[in-house]
Amino acid sequence: MAKKDDKSTKNAPLIGIDIGGTGIKGGIVDLKKGKLVGDRFRVPTPQPATPESVAETVAAVVAELDARPDAPSPDSPIGVTFPGIIQHGVVHSAANVDKSWLNTDIDTLLTKRLGRPVEVINDADAAGLAEARYGAGAGVSGTVLVITLGTGIGSAFIFNGKLVPNAELGHLEIDGFDAESKASAVARERDGLSWTEYSVLLQRYFSHVEFLFSPELFIVGGGISKRADEYLPHMKLRTKIVPAELKNDAGIVGAAIEVALSHKLAK
Missing domain, CATH: 3.30.420.40 (ATPase, nucleotide binding domain)
Known part of the structure; x- marks a missing residue:
């Protein structure tokens, strides 16, 4: 046959x-x-x-x-x-x-x-693959970093459309703390931060990651990506930063x- x-x-x-x-x-x-x-x-x-x-x-x-x-x-x-x-x-x-x-x-x-x-x-790697193929990162060459803000901070490292797995960028140390302990979505709620106050912490985190990797694009995922207009406008980066498109x-x-x-x- x-x-x-x-x-x-x-x-x-x-x-x-x-x-x-x-x-x-x-x-x-x-x-x-x-x-x-x-x-x-x-x-x-x-x-x-x-x-x-x-x-x-x-x-x-x-x-x-x-x-x-x-x-x-x-x-x-x-x-x-x-x-x-x-x-x-x-x-x-x-x-x-x-x-x-x-x-x-x-x-x-x-x-x-x-x-x-x-x-x-x-x-987070799975979310990154989805965004790179079908979402905000589709067609973008070079380094794309997908950062998910939720219980912690998840991350996916995409290079030329391919995944570099297990990049745990939420555990970078910033100002003596694990980044996700201060800048995750749960940390914002726990600490009672306004969106403007939270954007200051995100600015510190994303500026650090930008310096380390010089990506072409940041994609912000997680539940609060739906509220991106509350904090992204307050942030100043060289790198373009956009909310994720595929959501949940x-x-x-x-x-x-x-x-x-x-x-x-x-x-």
Whole structure:
């Protein structure tokens, strides 16, 4: 029998799952458009968020997506994000989930539980991939830094459209402190800062990162990217800085991109 032409599988829809500290969400991703097919499906992250409980919750999200008419093949690979450093499929940090995740082979865990190939990527890296391919960074050459402001500060380092993984720029030390301890979105709320006051801290952080890397573009993600007009106008940088475009879908889309690239299902 002749080998089936794989053109039909290139950029075919895939499932992406985004594991967060408070919620686990997933969707079917149209890789031609960088958009979800249908609605996101979200459930609360189990507490405690142990490897076993999270794996079961991911399986439940996948089952719901698999039951949809537009679902990809049941043996298609799945992309998953995780809020920690991922190297060769192993978790090396776990700030917002249970510490039992440390040194867990999350690729193997989820592949066994789901019975199909799984590729796991850091959540900020996934958002960066999505923005670089379909969002504010599309078509930008050179260095693009995607900075997500949320519980902490996440970062993705993109060079000529390709990801340099696990750039933990939220942990740069500024004025004797971990940057994210003072300049994350949660820190702003905790310290009761106005947007103008917060922009001073962001200016300090982004100026430092700009000096270190001289990027072509900063993209600001995370929940408060929707309020970018409250703080970006107060900031003065050499580098252009813009809000992310994919919003809450970025992690899901980026997870699908990662698994598609790993399995040569996308260009």
